[in-house]
Amino acid sequence: MKPYALLLATLVTPALAHAADAQHVHASNAWIRLLPANLPAGGFVVLANDGDKPIELRDAKSASYASVMLHKSSTEGGMGRMEMVDSLTIPAHGQATLSPGAYHLMMMQAAKPIAVGDNVKVTLVFGDGSTSDVTFAVKPANTL
Numbered sequence: 001m002k003p004y005a006l007l008l009a010t011l012v013t014p015a016l017a018h019a020a021d022a023q024h025v026h027a028s029n030a031w032i033r034l035l036p037a038n039l040p041a042g043g044f045v046v047l048a049n050d051g052d053k054p055i056e057l058r059d060a061k062s063a064s065y066a067s068v069m070l071h072k073s074s075t076e077g078g079m080g081r082m083e084m085v086d087s088l089t090i091p092a093h094g095q096a097t098l099s100p101g102a103y104h105l106m107m108m109q110a111a112k113p114i115a116v117g118d119n120v121k122v123t124l125v126f127g128d129g130s131t132s133d134v135t136f137a138v139k140p141a142n143t144l
């Protein structure tokens, strides 16, 4: 191998190692419901899949929060509760909605104070390892 070829390989490889962008997932209406006192905040988004195969939302992360988890809220016997879920399926040519009272991202321990009007970047991670960076608008606690 010629020396310059080796150098080129070294330069190019890190870029190739990055996860591919999710091509078939389109996010819209992404927002975070900010709660006072650094309480965990709900993250909501509509994910549309224009591909021929179902896609699983597996994970999410953000530099703005120490931890982001996928949760599902439900009501049992009049009591609100929520649980962690491993994944959420976005059907082929369909969509999955994360919304108050249902599936949501639980954003915990803000890295620095977050205010209404801020934009928070969240990286969504899908079952095939692809990712999508989505900007979430921070809204007040009383937003429906």
Ligand SMILES: [Cu+2]
Pocket: 071, 072, 082, 104, 105, 106
């Ligand atoms: Cu939750």
